[in-house]
Amino acid sequence: MAFVNQFTFAPAPWLPFRDQETLDRVALEDFYAHQGRGFEHPEFELKVVQDVHNYFSIDLFHRIRLSGLQNKRLVLILPSPENAVFISTVEALNKYHVSCRNVEIFFLYEYANENGDVAPWQSPYSRSGHFMRYFYQRLDAELRMPLSQIHFFTKENTADYSAMLAEAGGADVAYTSLSWSGGIGAIDAESFPADTMEEFLGFGSRLVTPMPEMIAHDSLRGMFGCSGDIGNVPPRAVTVGPKDLAAARLRFDAEFLTACGGNPGQQKFAAKLALFGPVCPKNPASMLRLYPGLCCVSADVARPPVYTEDVPQLQVTLDEIQKKSNGVMSIGK
Numbered sequence: 001m002a003f004v005n006q007f008t009f010a011p012a013p014w015l016p017f018r019d020q021e022t023l024d025r026v027a028l029e030d031f032y033a034h035q036g037r038g039f040e041h042p043e044f045e046l047k048v049v050q051d052v053h054n055y056f057s058i059d060l061f062h063r064i065r066l067s068g069l070q071n072k073r074l075v076l077i078l079p080s081p082e083n084a085v086f087i088s089t090v091e092a093l094n095k096y097h098v099s100c101r102n103v104e105i106f107f108l109y110e111y112a113n114e115n116g117d118v119a120p121w122q123s124p125y126s127r128s129g130h131f132m133r134y135f136y137q138r139l140d141a142e143l144r145m146p147l148s149q150i151h152f153f154t155k156e157n158t159a160d161y162s163a164m165l166a167e168a169g170g171a172d173v174a175y176t177s178l179s180w181s182g183g184i185g186a187i188d189a190e191s192f193p194a195d196t197m198e199e200f201l202g203f204g205s206r207l208v209t210p211m212p213e214m215i216a217h218d219s220l221r222g223m224f225g226c227s228g229d230i231g232n233v234p235p236r237a238v239t240v241g242p243k244d245l246a247a248a249r250l251r252f253d254a255e256f257l258t259a260c261g262g263n264p265g266q267q268k269f270a271a272k273l274a275l276f277g278p279v280c281p282k283n284p285a286s287m288l289r290l291y292p293g294l295c296c297v298s299a300d301v302a303r304p305p306v307y308t309e310d311v312p313q314l315q316v317t318l319d320e321i322q323k324k325s326n327g328v329m330s331i332g333k
Contacts, residue, residue: 014211016189016282017182017273026272031302034275043292046275052256052298056175057088059252063173064093067102075165077174077240077248079108079185081130081223090138100145105131106165108176109186109239110153116207118155118238125234128152130223158238162204165244174248176288178255178270179210180217183284186210186239194281201287204241217266221257242287251293253285255301268301 011018037045049055060076067074080086093100107128111119119126128150136144151164165171181188191208194200219230245251257266274285275295288295 017277017280022277023273026276027269029272029276030304031271031275031297039275039289040279041289041291041293044289044295045293046295046297048297048299048302050299052254052296053082053084054088055296056082056085056252056254057092060085060089060175061092061098064089064100064103065096065098068099071102073102073104073169075104075106075168075170075172077106077108077165077171077176077244078131079175079177079254080127081134081221082175082177082254083130083134083222086131086135087138090135093143094138094140097140097143099143100139101143103145104149104151104168105145106151106161106168106171106240107131107153108174108184109237111234112155112207112236112238114235116155116236118153118158119234121152124223153238155238158205158207160205161238162241162244165240166247171244171248172250174245174251176245176251176253177257178253178267178274178285179214180266180270181211181213182270182273183211183214184242184245184253184288186214186237187242187245187284188214189282189284191239192242192281192284197279197281197287197290200281200284201242201246204243205239206241207236207238209236217257220266242284246287246291249292251288251291253288253293253295255296256298257301268303271295271297271301 011020011023017023031046031048035046035048037043039046063074092098110127111125119129121129121132123129136150151161153161157164176184178184179186179188183189186208188211190211191206192200192203194203215230215233215235216228218224218233219228220226224232255267255271270285273283274288277283277286279286279289
């Protein structure tokens with residue numbers, strides 16, 4: 001008994017990238033085989049690491065420590081909630097008494113409601129609130145940066161957030177993470193439509209309505225009980241724009257999300273499309289390959305898809321069932 005693939009279909013019509021040949025090709029790509037450089041920008045690199053949280057935390061701690069030693073301002077774009085990273089980093093900062101006085105924080109994006117009202121950091125629904133609870137408030141008081149150096153999104157400053165970043169000299173490092181819909185945080189193809197990459201890379205901060213996949217993606221995170229509670233995820237977001245990430249001196253992309261803490265990587269295909277698909281506005285995260293940076297993929301996310309390992313064994317099992325079935329039929333005769 002053999003599989004015969006006579007069932008064909010087009011990708012769902014609302015998906016921004018629908019070229020089936022490309023989707024099939026990138027699905028079979030191996031992260032391990034592409035480690036190192038060799039992308040569009042010679043200083044963009046891919047690494048598969050066992051513990052991305054730890055790698056992220058070490059990188060963040062090192063940069064904060066250097067900013068203190070050199071007495072230089074360090075401007076960061078941070079995703080949130082990255083609570084494991086925040087907790088580990090603060091433990092090291094407190095232990096070695098490293099000051100954050102020169103650190104200036106901007107956020108990748110923040111939740112908003114249907115009216116465009118932005119969640120204040122004191123809200124349990126705020127992404128930046130996780131930074132405040134798990135980084136700022138855990139940090140020894142004498143090591144904290146002034147609150148004026150933490151730039152929260154508001155309804156009033158959303159349109160000017162890119163200008164605020166530029167006024168601060170741009171980000172030294174933009175820490176990013178991909179969404180299920182193939183974007184970077186809330187930067188997706190639907191919210192930032194463009195005909196060319198030049199146009200796409202010129203967009204700044206704005207209020208957006210994330211794609212449904214993004215809502216589903218977030219509902220599996222800890223702040224929603226890893227429960228898939230899609231009705232409890234705010235429907236809109238405010239976000240930095242592609243031009244803010246492009247203007248950063250370095251980009252550090254971290255891919256470590258798995259469904260409810262399990263083995264299937266939520267970011268597996270999004271990362272493959274970003275890294276191995278075409279560089280185009282319908283594949284927003286592909287912009288990372290155009291600039292100096294590092295993409296760190298966890299071993300769980302990099303693990304080959306189950307179905308590629310399963311098919312040969314499944315065929316053996318089906319053949320055995322068929323043999324037994326034929327034997328029973330012979331006895332009956």
